[in-house]
Amino acid sequence: MMAVARQSGFTLIEVLIALAIVGVALAACVRALGVGVNGVRNMQERSLAQQAAQNFLAEMRLQAVFPALGRRAQPCPQGTLALACEQEVQETPNNNFRRVTVRVTLGNGPILARLDALMPRLR
Numbered sequence: 428m429m430a431v432a433r434q435s436g437f438t439l440i441e442v443l444i445a446l447a448i449v450g451v452a453l454a455a456c457v458r459a460l461g462v463g464v465n466g467v468r469n470m471q472e473r474s475l476a477q478q479a480a481q482n483f484l485a486e487m488r489l490q491a492v493f494p495a496l497g498r499r500a501q502p503c504p505q506g507t508l509a510l511a512c513e514q515e516v517q518e519t520p521n522n523n524f525r526r527v528t529v530r531v532t533l534g535n536g537p538i539l540a541r542l543d544a545l546m547p548r549l550r
Contacts, residue, residue, distance in 0.1 A: 472508060476531040476539035479505040483512050483529050484544050493548045494525050508533060516546075523548045 437445075483503055487494060494516045503512035515528045524545045531540040 472533060473539050475505040475508050476510055476533070477542075479503045479510050479512060480529045480531050480540045480542040483514070483531075484527065484542060487527065487546060491549050494527060494546050496525070503531065510539070519545070 482505075494514075496516050496518065498513065498515045500511060500513045503510050511532050511534070513530045513532070515530070517526045517528070519526050524547055527544050527546050529540075529542045529544075530538050532538055
């Protein structure tokens with residue numbers, strides 16, 4: 428009589444469980460990458476919006492014109508983004524200065540950058 432040799436290895440159930448675990452791990456990695464990409468895109472938009480606001484204020488300083496009170500909006504594209512800059516000019520206790528607030532948005536979305544500055548009356 429011959430002895431039956433016992434073979435060692437994985438059963439089908441063990442292989443399926445291992446594949447399920449690997450699948451869940453890969454799905455978590457893909458999700459983490461997606462969140463990272465969105466974070467980088469948001470940071471890039473905010474960085475470009477900050478540059479657009481700084482450029483807007485620098486332009487005002489270079490024009491050397493005392494800004495008129497009120498609000499106005501104009502497009503201020505930066506890079507590949509079609510940003511919009513809204514300028515609000517307010518009085519200050521000292522009549523030789525005006526407070527200028529620049530808000531930058533992407534379309535009708537939230538404010539990506541806000542910058543405040545004082546503009547002097549140049550003589």
